[in-house]
Amino acid sequence: MIKIIDTLELTPDGARLGGTSKVHLRQGELDGACAVYSLMMYLIILRIFTYKQVTEGNNIKRSTSKGRIIRNFLERQDGLIRKGLGFADDIKDGLQFAAKSIVDCNYIASRQETIETLKRCIDDNKPLMIGVDYNKVDGHALLAIGYETRNDKIKKIFCLDPGSDITPVSYWNAVISIDEHSNTKYRDSYFTANGNVNKVTLADAIKIEKKK
Incomplete structure (x- = not known):
């Protein structure tokens, strides 16, 4: 879904x-x-x-x-x-x-809590700002606006990526594919709009809510 x-x-x-x-x-x-x-x-x-x-x-x-x-x-x-x-x-x-x-602004420091928060936010039709790490030094920030589930588990995160242009026929221009690799800290894949694929790990998130 x-x-x-x-x-x-x-x-x-x-x-x-x-x-x-x-x-x-x-x-x-x-x-x-x-x-x-x-x-x-x-x-x-x-x-x-x-x-x-x-x-x-x-x-x-x-x-x-x-x-x-x-x-x-x-x-x-x-x-x-x-x-x-x-x-x-x-x-x-x-x-x-x-x-x-x-x-209101909350920092989410763990991978698992980020995934759980992501699902709640998207289900509530709110985005979530996520961070992925390439290594111990370099990372990237994206805005998650959707997900895909299989067997009730999030497998893909659809993002607006400031690092790439976006075509007029898509909601997103980057995808984080969860748990694609084993026996490594960098077990996720980051698919970019220009066709590059990078090993990353979903690291953390920022949740922002507008006060009423």
């Missing part, structure tokens, strides 16, 4: 929030800010920002919670973020500092 969050709709122009607004953000070739791009896509789907607000940043007072998010994650870096941001410290702590009045 395949489940995709129902807030996304496939249109002739590609996957759109509510059928109208763009969501996918593409990071630069030299930019290590995959976590920031994934975070902003997350906040667009939660309707905290519009796509235009994220890409232009106009007409948002920097003294507000939304303005502090823009300032802290998009402006304070002074150009390229060459080293990726950590989930637990940079993203979670930075978001709580900037916008605790409008969002």
